Amino acid sequence: xxxxxxxxxxxxxxxxxxxxxxxxxxxxxxxxxxxxxxxxxxxxxxxxxxxxxxxxxxxxxxxxxxxxxxxxxxxxxxxxxxxxxxxxxxxxxxxxxxxxxxxxxxxxxxxxxxxxxxxxxxxxxxxxxxxxxxxxxxxxxxxxxxxxxxxxxxxxxxxxxxxxxxxxxxxxxxxxxxxxxxxxxxxxxxxxxxxxxxxxxxxxxxxxxxxxxxxxxxxxxxxxxxxxxxxxxxxxxxxxxxxxxxxxxxxxxxxxxxxxxxxxxxxxxxxxxxxxxxxxxxxxxxxxxxxxxxxxxxxxxxxxxxxxxxxxxxxxxxxxxxxxxxxxxxxxxxxxxxxxxxxxxxxxxxxxxxxxxxxxxxxxxxxxxxxxxxxxxxxxxxxxxxxxxxxxxxxxxxxxxxxxxxxxxxxxxxxxxxxxxxxxxxxxxxxxxxxxxxxxxxxxxxxxxxxxxxxxxxxxxxxxxxxxxxxxxxxxxxxxxxxxxxxxxxxx
Amino acid sequence: xxxxxxxxxxxxxxxxxxxxxxxxxxxxxxxxxxxxxxxxxxxxxxxxxxxxxxxxxxxxxxxxxxxxxxxxxxxxxxxxxxxxxxxxxxxxxxx
Numbered sequence: 001x002x003x004x005x006x007x008x009x010x011x012x013x014x015x016x017x018x019x020x021x022x023x024x025x026x027x028x029x030x031x032x033x034x035x036x037x038x039x040x041x042x043x044x045x046x047x048x049x050x051x052x053x054x055x056x057x058x059x060x061x062x063x064x065x066x067x068x069x070x071x072x073x074x075x076x077x078x079x080x081x082x083x084x085x086x087x088x089x090x091x092x093x094x095x096x097x098x099x100x101x102x103x104x105x106x107x108x109x110x111x112x113x114x115x116x117x118x119x120x121x122x123x124x125x126x127x128x129x130x131x132x133x134x135x136x137x138x139x140x141x142x143x144x145x146x147x148x149x150x151x152x153x154x155x156x157x158x159x160x161x162x163x164x165x166x167x168x169x170x171x172x173x174x175x176x177x178x179x180x181x182x183x184x185x186x187x188x189x190x191x192x193x194x195x196x197x198x199x200x201x202x203x204x205x206x207x208x209x210x211x212x213x214x215x216x217x218x219x220x221x222x223x224x225x226x227x228x229x230x231x232x233x234x235x236x237x238x239x240x241x242x243x244x245x246x247x248x249x250x251x252x253x254x255x256x257x258x259x260x261x262x263x264x265x266x267x268x269x270x271x272x273x274x275x276x277x278x279x280x281x282x283x284x285x286x287x288x289x290x291x292x293x294x295x296x297x298x299x300x301x302x303x304x305x306x307x308x309x310x311x312x313x314x315x316x317x318x319x320x321x322x323x324x325x326x327x328x329x330x331x332x333x334x335x336x337x338x339x340x341x342x343x344x345x346x347x348x349x350x351x352x353x354x355x356x357x358x359x360x361x362x363x364x365x366x367x368x369x370x371x372x373x374x375x376x377x378x379x380x381x382x383x384x385x386x387x388x389x390x391x392x393x394x395x396x397x398x399x400x401x402x403x404x405x406x407x408x409x410x411x412x413x414x415x416x417x418x419x420x421x422x423x424x425x426x427x428x429x430x431x432x433x434x435x436x437x438x439x440x441x442x443x444x445x446x447x448x449x450x451x452x453x454x455x456x457x458x459x460x461x462x463x464x465x466x467x468x469x470x471x472x473x474x475x476x477x478x479x480x481x482x483x484x485x486x487x488x489x490x491x492x
Numbered sequence: 493x494x495x496x497x498x499x500x501x502x503x504x505x506x507x508x509x510x511x512x513x514x515x516x517x518x519x520x521x522x523x524x525x526x527x528x529x530x531x532x533x534x535x536x537x538x539x540x541x542x543x544x545x546x547x548x549x550x551x552x553x554x555x556x557x558x559x560x561x562x563x564x565x566x567x568x569x570x571x572x573x574x575x576x577x578x579x580x581x582x583x584x585x586x587x
Contacts, residue, residue, distance in 0.1 A: 239553065343508065
């Protein structure tokens with residue numbers, strides 16, 4: 001029943017409850033879809049047996065009328081989440097063979113809610129990248145292609161495998177992580193919905209760490225409602241994560257009232273950047289018109305330190321990464337390259353085990369934290385971060401939610417922007433500020449570029465106000481009525 | 493900020509990543525470019541601005557001082573590249 005893979009998560013949930021089909025049938029359809037999408041290289045590890053076993057248990061519960069919140073719903077998991085008994089690689093050679101003996105909190109919550117695991121998705125190594133081309137397992141391809149062209153495009157990154165899988169209908173939803181834009185940017189490039197919740201909303205326990213003050217887990221799906229459903233299951237206080245926020249998890253799905261009358265939508269002046277394509281500007285205007293048409297009020301706001309967000313991020317994130325990646329030394333797990341001394345073993349292992357971008361960032365991070373440079377770089381960046389965060393606090397006195405484009409362009413070709421790391425970093429110019437401030441952000445597909453590629457709009461909200469972000473996103477989604485499909489999806 | 497080969501070699505040593513001599517110059521160039529781009533932060537007046545060490549206003553929680561379990565040794569040692577008698581083995585550390 002291939003048509004099952006085309007359902008939204010919410011539709012599948014209802015279909016299962018109404019006994020229109022079984023969880024086993026749904027899992028089989030999705031497993032077929034994962035196989036059909038192999039050309040995209042979106043998955044590092046497929047877990048069909050586990051999916052079928054989980055689906056059978058879901059069916060048993062559903063038959064008794066004891067269905068759990070996500071019972072029977074097949075999901076793809078970014079290969080940065082530790083999944084017990086299943087290879088977890090972070091797309092790195094240095095984690096060869098690593099099979100966790102414990103489960104990340106976020107995935108444990110998903111399985112406890114009855115969800116079904118299709119496999120582990122491909123990503124940029126250690127979540128460092130915006131293209132999903134920096135993977136030991138090869139690049140991921142975007143299921144979208146430019147009209148009339150054959151060149152493979154990037155899905156964005158770092159959660160490109162998850163975004164591509166959902167776009168290709170190989171999974172009703174997926175998990176990702178977002179440190180500087182790694183959920184929102186690939187969501188935009190792949191024409192799906194992706195959300196980064198407030199820092200602290202989801203537990204980081206069991207997620208391979210990149211930058212501890214920035215990393216956040218979040219959902220991908222094809223609709224805003226689906227993301228709300230997934231986020232509700234993923235979120236929650238975890239005493240095993242010292243940065244986990246002890247706040248109630250609201251009913252995110254219930255927040256989708258469709259009503260934005262009187263809502264104040266902030267339009268930040270500084271997000272009009274040079275080199276931003278005309279069609280991005282046009283889509284942004286269109287988003288403003290849609291929200292005003294629904295009764296919201298737009299207000300011009302200023303986020304004066306926006307242009308410093310990227311360089312600030314590229315000090316803080318590599319610095320934190322250099323500390324988090326110090327544990328990969330060939331001693332306890334993964335790759336070991338021998339050496340005559342222990343130091344040589346460390347140096348050889350890390351030289352061979354880490355890819356180019358990871359090495360660049362670890363070295364930058366080591367430099368900016370080193371004696372004599374710490375104040376000039378790291379401390380300076382932390383002060384700039386305070387200013388960026390204050391910009392948002394002040395803006396949220398005038399606005400309830402902020403509307404921006406998600407990315408400065410649509411998806412680019414695999415192989416482009418590889419010569420200059422900075423050109424690649426600029427992909428995250430609109431997403432990084434919300435990461436630095438720890439604020440919730442969502443990207444939803446709002447239209448197509450002239451070349452037929454999806455373009456996303458981003459909404460940013462106050463800390464722990466995912467409800468307003470989701471509510472507004474739901475209204476935009478209805479207005480945009482985005483129903484385009486990628487060329488290389490299921491059943492093509 | 494221009495990094496010379498010697499500085500890159502020193503950073504590589506601190507990060508315990510072996511960089512072959514032939515690659516040092518190119519790497520110095522790449523890293524210098526990134527550091528030059530980062531220099532623009534110096535345009536920002538940050539006098540009297542406290543560094544942001546934590547994104548949200550949160551206090552660290554305390555827990556009860558009791559044993560809540562330990563990871564079983566077999567689990568911990570399971571992926572070891574080299575192990576003997578339940579210990580990780582490495583090249584000799586002490587002279």
